[in-house]
Amino acid sequence: MLATGYKRVSKKRPCCVCGKPDWCSTTVTETISFCARSTLNSDRVSRYGWGVFYHDASRSDFSFDFKRNFKQLPKTKKSKVSHEMAPLAIRDKVYRKLIELSPATSNHVIVKGRGGLLERGILDFSHYGNLPRLINERRVLVERLVEELGKEGLRSFEGIPGFWRDTRRRLRLWSEQDAFDDLMLIAFVGPDDLIRACQIRFMRYIPNKSGRYVWLSSLKEKDGCGPGAPLHHANPCSRSAKSILVTEGALKAATAQRLLPDRYVVGNSGVATSHREIIETARRKPLEIAFDNDSFTNPHVARALAALLRSRSADQRSFAYDDAVTILSWDRRVKGLDEALLASLKLSSLTVAEWLKGLTPECREQANRQLFPG
Ligand SMILES: [Zn+2]
Incomplete structure (x- = not known):
């Protein structure tokens, strides 16, 4: 079997690593993904910083001109160990x-x-x-x-x-x-x-x-290292804020912090990253989740959001608190929280049950699988 070409991701077939419909691509057989956004746990990192992910063990299946674009790295999965970071x-x-x-x-x-x-x-x-x-x-x-x-x-x-x-x-x-x-x-x-x-x-x-x-990483270089996926705190000095708001990305977090000064805003580098740090930051405080408005229709986002909800309930049980979790929503035609705020759109706070009710069947299945496993 030969995989001789690439195809771009699309709205119908979003990237299976980051869940987005653009920039990333796969081989035609979909056995290898090239994610433009995430290198976390990738098998390789390309010269341009793309994460290369193999989806099955049959990696001898491909024979396209790989060496031209990608540095040869050790063949074993996850063998590229990040060197220790400086203090x-x-x-x-x-x-x-x-x-x-x-x-x-x-x-x-x-x-x-x-x-x-x-x-x-x-x-x-x-x-x-x-x-x-x-x-x-x-x-x-x-x-x-x-x-x-x-x-x-x-x-x-x-x-x-x-x-x-x-x-x-x-x-x-x-x-x-x-x-x-x-x-x-x-x-x-x-x-x-x-x-x-x-x-x-x-x-x-x-x-x-x-x-x-x-x-900004040098993970693919000899003796280089990667940053992991840290959580961004938009205004660490504003600890008195009553509730923690999480959105995707440091830029969105900056906009949200400026326009919602009564919140303590954090931004992760992707919907599925930094969950533990988010949970710890929001412990014993209300948590508002404001990922892109496509959690209703994008199964990847729905799954990540549900995983975060599940970690939050586990944390609530372990540390005995019951502060609310809400999911922020706005006009569905507008994707990001930043755009919604800049356009002065009305934000509504959904309970978890209300959020689940609004999901497409495919998204609800993904969410339920996270929330009620087994
Ligand atoms: Zn991707």
């Missing part, structure tokens, strides 16, 4: 300096472009940078970074996701290739206000496609 304070220092030396404001596409910061109602740019598109520009930036941080006594970049050393021991940042798009750097901040990791948003606008995000 939090060091990571924070490096990423803050990186953003300071190459701020979002140095690239108008990131600030004013389609899908940029201003369009999202984000007015504080301090957590956003401009990752140079060209390898030579990144090299210059790294030299400045080394010089500046050297003055502060920081000399090792070991364990900082995104950084690695080439065979001549030169410090490198991210990919060995020039990128076609402008690249926004998005800081993921922890509850202690320290930057854990950065995501990259490819700024090219393509109608009817959502943005493409990858982690």
Whole structure:
């Protein structure tokens, strides 16, 4: 059996890794997925940061020109072990300096472009940078970074996701290739206000496609490491907030935090990620879930949301509290919470039972399987 081509994912056949209908692709036989958004637990990572996932054990089935696009990595599944990350304070220092030396404001596409910061109602740019598109520009930036941080006594970049050393021991940042798009750097901040990791948003606008995000990672390089999938805390200082609101992505979280200042807003990097951290953050507090409005029709989102609900009930039992969980909903034609808020749409809070009632049969089956296993 030969798999000779690729096909793009679509609304009908969304990516089985991230659940989205665009950017990602599979082989025609659907035995291998190439996810543009997630490398978590992938079998390989491509040169451009795509996660490559094999769906069955018959990986000798494919014979297309794999080596041309993808680095040869060890064949055993999950054998690519991430090296240990540097201490939090060091990571924070490096990423803050990186953003300071190459701020979002140095690239108008990131600030004013389609899908940029201003369009999202984000007015504080301090957590956003401009990752140079060209390898030579990144090299210059790294030299400045080394010089500046050297003055502060920081000399090792070991364990900082995104950084690695080439065979001549030169410090490198991210990919060995020039990128076609402008690249926004998005800081993921922890509850202690320290930057854990950065995501990259490819700024090219393509109608009817959502943005493409990858982690700033050097997992695929020798001695490099990946950031895992940390949870972003939009305003860690606002601990007095009564309820915790979770949405997908740091940018949506920033918009939501600005427009819903009475909430403590967190953003995960995908509907299925950081569940434990969300549960811990929301312990003994009301939890509002505001993933994209397609949880009613997208089985992947419905399943992830139900898994989160299940972890929350388990936590409620273990820690004896009964604060409410609600699912936020708005006009179904609008996808993200950020768009809904910017358009001043009315938000409604659904109970779990109300949410289940609104799901398509396929989504309800997925949700029920999570909520009532066995
Ligand atoms: Zn995908």
